[in-house]
Amino acid sequence: MAKAEKAAPVGNMVIGQSGGPTVVINQSLVGAVLGARKHKKIIKNVYGARHGVQGILNQDLINLNDIPRAELLRVGLTPSSALGSVRKKVTPEECRRMFDILRAHDVHYFFYIGGNDSAETANIVREVAEAENYDLSVFHIPKTIDNDLLGTDHCPGYGSAARFVALAFMGDDLDNRALKGIKINIVMGRHAGFLTAAAALGRSRPDSGPHLVYVPELPFDEQQFVADVKKVYQKYGRCMIAASEGIADKDGVAIATKFVQEVDSHGNKQLSGTGALGDYLAQLVKEGFAPEKIRVRADTFGYLQRSFCGCYSETDSREAYQVGEMAVEAAVSGVKSGTISIIRAKGPGYKVSYKLSPLASVAKNTTQLPRRFLNKDGNNISKAFIEYAMPLVGPLPEVGYLEGARVKPKKIG
Amino acid sequence: MAKAEKAAPVGNMVIGQSGGPTVVINQSLVGAVLGARKHKKIIKNVYGARHGVQGILNQDLINLNDIPRAELLRVGLTPSSALGSVRKKVTPEECRRMFDILRAHDVHYFFYIGGNDSAETANIVREVAEAENYDLSVFHIPKTIDNDLLGTDHCPGYGSAARFVALAFMGDDLDNRALKGIKINIVMGRHAGFLTAAAALGRSRPDSGPHLVYVPELPFDEQQFVADVKKVYQKYGRCMIAASEGIADKDGVAIATKFVQEVDSHGNKQLSGTGALGDYLAQLVKEGFAPEKIRVRADTFGYLQRSFCGCYSETDSREAYQVGEMAVEAAVSGVKSGTISIIRAKGPGYKVSYKLSPLASVAKNTTQLPRRFLNKDGNNISKAFIEYAMPLVGPLPEVGYLEGARVKPKKIG
Numbered sequence: 123m124a125k126a127e128k129a130a131p132v133g134n135m136v137i138g139q140s141g142g143p144t145v146v147i148n149q150s151l152v153g154a155v156l157g158a159r160k161h162k163k164i165i166k167n168v169y170g171a172r173h174g175v176q177g178i179l180n181q182d183l184i185n186l187n188d189i190p191r192a193e194l195l196r197v198g199l200t201p202s203s204a205l206g207s208v209r210k211k212v213t214p215e216e217c218r219r220m221f222d223i224l225r226a227h228d229v230h231y232f233f234y235i236g237g238n239d240s241a242e243t244a245n246i247v248r249e250v251a252e253a254e255n256y257d258l259s260v261f262h263i264p265k266t267i268d269n270d271l272l273g274t275d276h277c278p279g280y281g282s283a284a285r286f287v288a289l290a291f292m293g294d295d296l297d298n299r300a301l302k303g304i305k306i307n308i309v310m311g312r313h314a315g316f317l318t319a320a321a322a323l324g325r326s327r328p329d330s331g332p333h334l335v336y337v338p339e340l341p342f343d344e345q346q347f348v349a350d351v352k353k354v355y356q357k358y359g360r361c362m363i364a365a366s367e368g369i370a371d372k373d374g375v376a377i378a379t380k381f382v383q384e385v386d387s388h389g390n391k392q393l394s395g396t397g398a399l400g401d402y403l404a405q406l407v408k409e410g411f412a413p414e415k416i417r418v419r420a421d422t423f424g425y426l427q428r429s430f431c432g433c434y435s436e437t438d439s440r441e442a443y444q445v446g447e448m449a450v451e452a453a454v455s456g457v458k459s460g461t462i463s464i465i466r467a468k469g470p471g472y473k474v475s476y477k478l479s480p481l482a483s484v485a486k487n488t489t490q491l492p493r494r495f496l497n498k499d500g501n502n503i504s505k506a507f508i509e510y511a512m513p514l515v516g517p518l519p520e521v522g523y524l525e526g527a528r529v530k531p532k533k534i535g
Numbered sequence: 536m537a538k539a540e541k542a543a544p545v546g547n548m549v550i551g552q553s554g555g556p557t558v559v560i561n562q563s564l565v566g567a568v569l570g571a572r573k574h575k576k577i578i579k580n581v582y583g584a585r586h587g588v589q590g591i592l593n594q595d596l597i598n599l600n601d602i603p604r605a606e607l608l609r610v611g612l613t614p615s616s617a618l619g620s621v622r623k624k625v626t627p628e629e630c631r632r633m634f635d636i637l638r639a640h641d642v643h644y645f646f647y648i649g650g651n652d653s654a655e656t657a658n659i660v661r662e663v664a665e666a667e668n669y670d671l672s673v674f675h676i677p678k679t680i681d682n683d684l685l686g687t688d689h690c691p692g693y694g695s696a697a698r699f700v701a702l703a704f705m706g707d708d709l710d711n712r713a714l715k716g717i718k719i720n721i722v723m724g725r726h727a728g729f730l731t732a733a734a735a736l737g738r739s740r741p742d743s744g745p746h747l748v749y750v751p752e753l754p755f756d757e758q759q760f761v762a763d764v765k766k767v768y769q770k771y772g773r774c775m776i777a778a779s780e781g782i783a784d785k786d787g788v789a790i791a792t793k794f795v796q797e798v799d800s801h802g803n804k805q806l807s808g809t810g811a812l813g814d815y816l817a818q819l820v821k822e823g824f825a826p827e828k829i830r831v832r833a834d835t836f837g838y839l840q841r842s843f844c845g846c847y848s849e850t851d852s853r854e855a856y857q858v859g860e861m862a863v864e865a866a867v868s869g870v871k872s873g874t875i876s877i878i879r880a881k882g883p884g885y886k887v888s889y890k891l892s893p894l895a896s897v898a899k900n901t902t903q904l905p906r907r908f909l910n911k912d913g914n915n916i917s918k919a920f921i922e923y924a925m926p927l928v929g930p931l932p933e934v935g936y937l938e939g940a941r942v943k944p945k946k947i948g
Contacts, residue, residue: 139713142714143709143710143713143714145706148935169942170937170939173713181942181944181945181947182941183941183942184937184939184940184941184942185939185940185941185942186937186939187939188939188940189937189938189939193935193938194935195935196933196934196935197935197936197937198935199932199935200709200934200935200936201705201706201709201710202706202709202710202712202713203713204709204713204935204936204937205937206712206713206714207713207714208714209714219947222947222948223945223947226945226946226947227942227945289843289844289845289846290839290842290843290844292614292844293558293614293615293839293842293843293844294838294839294842296556296613296614296615296617296842296844297556297614297615297838297841297842299615299619300552300556300586300615300616300617300618300619300620301555301556301619301620301621301622305838324844396810396813396814396817396832396833397809397810397811397813397814397833397834397835398810398814400809400810401809401810401811404809419809419837419838420809420810421810421835421837421838421839422810422834422835422837423839424832424834424835425707425710425718425832425834426703426706426707426834426836426839428710429703429706429707429709429710430702430703430706431702431703431705431706431709431737431931431932431934432702432846432931432932433702433845433846518844518845519612519844519845520609521609521613521844522561522606522607522608522609522610522611522612522613522617523610523613523617524583524597524599524602524610524617524618525602525606526583526597526598526599526600526601526602527597527598527601528595528596528597528598529582529594529596529597529598529640531594532594532636532639532640533639534594534632534635534636534639535635
């Protein structure tokens with residue numbers, strides 16, 4: 123880990139969760155809380171802020187000291203943000219108000235679990251604390267199902283959401299084999315296609331779906347899309363499509379923003395929680411095949427991807443715990459701020475280590491699906507993506523197919 | 536089981552799958568195939584018809600004799616219909632064509648796995664076979680996620696789909712606690728609310744969602760719906776809603792048919808595979824709260840409910856196998872036709888037995904969620920439903936909540 127700048131302050135700690143929940147975000151919380159218990163001489167009390175920075179501003183803090191370890195471990199295995207979440211960018215004014223409150227509670231450690239917007243919030247908190255000379259160690263603990271944080275091999279939360287998407291496509295592909303047609307599934311992902319790409323991880327046969335994968339990284343051309351679908355349909359008599367909610371035209375305008383207008387305080391437009399994009403793509407396909415009538419259906423996986431109970435990747439769950447623990451270890455060693463990045467070791471087998479990165483390196487900006495994770499035509503994934511993602515998702519169930527020999531047809535009068 | 540009418544014919548058997556797939560429909564197939572292997576002196580060859588009756592008409596039959604037991608067991612654990620499915624009502628003319636083909640292949644056993652439409656098809660096959668004096672034993676093996684077949688305590692396929700819905704709501708309720716708002720989830724169910732009711736099985740706290748449950752059995756009043764949502768929202772600052780895709784107005788017109796028009800050969804209108812109903816209900820709520828702006832989201836669970844890989848009820852999986860096996864046992868005992876009903880024993884613990892019922896008793900007509908499974912207001916489930924459904928769904932994961940004492944607020948200057 124990084125070197126300490128000076129001795130760690132002695133005081134209390136506050137921790138919050140922010141942004142969209144994941145299935146393993148509570149593991150990071152529990153990792154941090156149990157991590158802090160190992161350093162009781164430095165971190166006296168651990169306070170949980172309800173709904174992130176909003177909970178600090180409202181003094182809506184709960185004492186996490188006395189919660190039994192067994193109960194915390196159960197919380198770790200529970201989806202969504204047990205402290206409540208928030209989508210809120212803080213102003214310098216709000217930061218100063220928070221420091222008045224934190225000072226009154228003798229808090230000198232601030233941990234914030236979230237994505238790049240939450241890292242940005244943490245970084246603002248750090249900057250204002252420095253300017254105000256308030257002694258606060260500020261750490262971001264990464265989570266996002268989008269897998270789009272900078273400087274890390276992958277993000278806690280992604281593996282479990284990717285597992286859900288892979289399992290959903292495995293089952294839906296079998297469903298689509300049974301009752302053939304064209305099936306479009308919309309997967310979460312505003313700017314990054316990692317989660318949509320995971321749709322292909324469970325393919326077990328050359329004709330397994332999804333047959334087409336569209337991500338926000340490449341311009342979505344409606345005519346090319348219909349042409350792609352027709353080509354697959356001609357070959358297999360069916361077609362399974364995975365499309366990101368954030369697919370955008372050549373000018374970068376998300377197709378879904380044609381239908382929805384809500385915007386949050388970070389400037390993000392609402393893309394999830396509506397079936398409109400799927401229905402729009404289904405309509406395009408129907409029109410493309412007209413006058414031929416084809417069975418076309420669209421599902422939007424929605425919030426199930428980030429919350430479904432009992433479906434998580436063990437690797438992801440373990441790593442989520444560890445990044446929480448690591449952030450606390452860095453803080454008690456005297457480091458003043460940072461975020462935890464995951465480094466994957468080269469060579470055979472899957473192995474990771476963790477390192478501390480500057481908050482500013484993660485805040486605001488995001489990364490995208492590398493071009494080499496897509497095929498040449500940009501409408502499917504590459505082998506490189508499967509090698510990257512499979513260890514994060516964990517082993518998928520085996521699928522059985524009926525392989526009996528065809529009974530020789532008889533001549534009927 | 537029922538008494539034999541005469542000695543069972545010696546010959547071959549054909550089996551097909553029909554209607555919407557389920558996660559355990561292959562268990563019924565495997566139960567029948569392995570069941571037939573115990574009676575090789577009566578049932579010589581087992582042929583699988585690809586895509587149900589269509590596979591017979593096309594002589595698209597596969598020989599299931601030589602498939603190793605281990606491979607069949609894997610197929611049993613694989614979602615969807617491994618033989619392929621079809622939505623097709625046969626005409627007497629098509630039946631006669633089928634008998635020409637079945638006669639050529641020396642087939643005297645016909646097994647059809649499906650819901651009430653498939654039972655109707657089986658019953659037509661039986662009637663025409665009798666009229667034509669073709670010696671054919673005809674059995675229906677029940678499956679449906681809708682749980683709406685007559686004369687049975689419950690239907691294979693329901694428990695697993697109900698488990699998916701319960702797990703989805705458990706996670707989504709936690710998500711909705713973290714980021715509060717109004718969340719509408721549309722659950723499959725054209726005329727029966729059993730699956731939608733399962734949304735409530737994972738509730739672990741008095742304030743757990745879904746807070747409102749709407750099923751097709753009672754008229755859906757849009758104004759009352761908005762009033763219900765407002766009441767819950769006032770109490771909890773959030774509201775989770777489960778609504779069947781088939782909710783209908785007081786004249787019995789499904790709300791979703793306002794948006795979609797496709798009809799299959801059994802006269803069923805398309806309700807699934809579109810997000811339109813959820814978006815419509817979300818719009819109603821938004822308008823109801825205006826000018827106040829509320830976070831309202833809608834998800835439509837879609838085909839994942841009947842196909843998600845790796846999520847099934849063990850009870851359901853076992854029973855699905857057994858109804859397949861039972862149908863074959865009845866057939867080889869010399870009974871000429873029927874379907875298998877599940878009888879639940881009274882008294883403590885969950886225990887079932889199976890009985891043979893006439894095909895005609897299951898064909899065409901369906902049952903609905905009994906009124907006693909709903910609350911007085913008709914917008915939620917009753918305790919009686921939970922007692923009925925929990926054994927079918929199996930134990931659900933435990934959920935952890937953070938229960939720290941609130942940190943006493945300090946006076947800030």
